[in-house]
Amino acid sequence: MLPLMVEVRLENVTHIYVTEKGLKTVALDDVSITFPSGKITGVLGPSGCGKTTMLKIIAGLLRPTKGKVYFDDKDVTDLDPQKRNVAMVFQFPVAYDMSVYDNIAFPLRIRGVPKDIIHRKVMEIVDILGIDRNILNKNAKGADPGLRQKIAVARAIVRDADVLLLDEPLTNLEPLVRIELKTKLKEITQKMKITTIYVTHDQAEVLTLAERIAVMNIGKIIQYDETTRVYEYPIHEFVGYFIGNPGMNYIECSLNEEKSVLECKGFEYTLNRNEVEVLVKYGKEFKLGIRPEHIIIDESKSDKGIKGKISLVERIGTAFLYHVEIAKETTIIAKTYKQIGLREGDTISITLPKDKVRIFDKKTGYRILP
Numbered sequence: 001m002l003p004l005m006v007e008v009r010l011e012n013v014t015h016i017y018v019t020e021k022g023l024k025t026v027a028l029d030d031v032s033i034t035f036p037s038g039k040i041t042g043v044l045g046p047s048g049c050g051k052t053t054m055l056k057i058i059a060g061l062l063r064p065t066k067g068k069v070y071f072d073d074k075d076v077t078d079l080d081p082q083k084r085n086v087a088m089v090f091q092f093p094v095a096y097d098m099s100v101y102d103n104i105a106f107p108l109r110i111r112g113v114p115k116d117i118i119h120r121k122v123m124e125i126v127d128i129l130g131i132d133r134n135i136l137n138k139n140a141k142g143a144d145p146g147l148r149q150k151i152a153v154a155r156a157i158v159r160d161a162d163v164l165l166l167d168e169p170l171t172n173l174e175p176l177v178r179i180e181l182k183t184k185l186k187e188i189t190q191k192m193k194i195t196t197i198y199v200t201h202d203q204a205e206v207l208t209l210a211e212r213i214a215v216m217n218i219g220k221i222i223q224y225d226e227t228t229r230v231y232e233y234p235i236h237e238f239v240g241y242f243i244g245n246p247g248m249n250y251i252e253c254s255l256n257e258e259k260s261v262l263e264c265k266g267f268e269y270t271l272n273r274n275e276v277e278v279l280v281k282y283g284k285e286f287k288l289g290i291r292p293e294h295i296i297i298d299e300s301k302s303d304k305g306i307k308g309k310i311s312l313v314e315r316i317g318t319a320f321l322y323h324v325e326i327a328k329e330t331t332i333i334a335k336t337y338k339q340i341g342l343r344e345g346d347t348i349s350i351t352l353p354k355d356k357v358r359i360f361d362k363k364t365g366y367r368i369l370p
């Protein structure tokens with residue numbers, strides 16, 4: 001049986017935790033969002049922004065203080081978790097004190113599924129996830145974190161849940177196991193077409209897995225859009241900074257209407273008349289945003305572009321980060337994947353491609369252009 005394709009919808013959901021001492025925390029603040037059926041959607045945001053709370057509300061483990069939860073057109077707000085057919089995988093999964101096989105078969109056994117069907121399903125999932133068949137009889141208690149997480153994922157998907165909730169399932173894994181399981185998860189979710197909500201605070205993970213992502217901060221959804229849109233057109237400077245490794249550079253600037261430029265620290269950025277007309281409505285103070293990987297480094301050290309001094313060269317993975325000081329206390333980070341012959345202390349020039357520059361309102365942080 002294939003899972004039903006279920007659309008998950010939150011309508012004006014607020015959740016307030018009240019501690020024994022009466023302290024209140026608003027964990028979700030009037031959240032409305034629709035997770036499309038049969039697709040994988042990422043949820044991203046800093047620690048404490050309400051991600052787990054949202055998943056627990058969808059799973060039925062928490063009743064929202066206010067608002068409604070719908071699965072398709074059905075109001076499930078007051079429905080018990082057992083009646084929702086939702087599977088959730090936590091960051092620190094538990095493995096029951098039984099064999100690996102029994103751990104995976106467990107949700108089917110309690111549903112009274114016939115033995116031969118259980119066997120077929122368990123073996124199918126075991127193979128998909130690349131769990132060694134030889135270890136199925138071993139007790140799962142002593143399993144390493146990678147295997148424990150695979151067991152948890154297997155247990156979640158073996159029962160054809162309508163909705164799969166993954167709460168940072170890869171965070172505590174070794175890099176290699178992480179990549180392996182990430183690839184498997186992608187295969188599985190694409191094949192099974194199960195409505196999946198994938199929570200993480202690792203944006204590289206979400207960019208490769210999800211078609212759409214929701215970026216949260218302090219109990220609110222800040223932006224919800226296709227992954228590439230969120231990356232290319234962050235709605236707010238928070239999103240531009242949060243998504244990306246490292247995030248967007250921001251340079252403070254003020255509008256000079258007569259000259260048709262933004263006067264930024266260290267350089268002037270030329271605007272066309274239309275841009276000036278838009279910006280002038282917002283005032284004078286802005287922030288120019290540019291992603292490190294979009295900056296063009298001029299190795300020839302020509303006179304064109306913005307001059308700066310390299311204050312630091314960093315390496316992250318296969319990329320190089322050049323911290324370029326373009327003015328006093330103003331540094332831009334440029335990222336490149338090729339090794340270039342530049343060192344700390346060198347003077348270089350950089351160019352900001354016009355189609356990659358975003359302009360934000362300094363007061364509110366929202367993107368204005370383009």
Ligand SMILES: Nc1ncnc2c1ncn2[C@@H]1O[C@H](COP(=O)(O)OP(=O)(O)OP(=O)(O)O)[C@@H](O)[C@H]1O
Pocket residue numbers: 017018019025026027045046047048049050051052053054201
């Ligand atoms: N049981 C609880 N009682 C009181 N406050 C809570 C409880 N659970 C969570 N909170 C608070 O609610 C807010 C949201 O927590 P939540 O666990 O949903 O965040 P999160 O985005 O999942 O964070 P993380 O990335 O660290 O897992 C936080 O401020 C947290 O301290």
Ligand SMILES: [Mg+2]
Pocket residue numbers: 051052053167
């Ligand atoms: Mg959490």
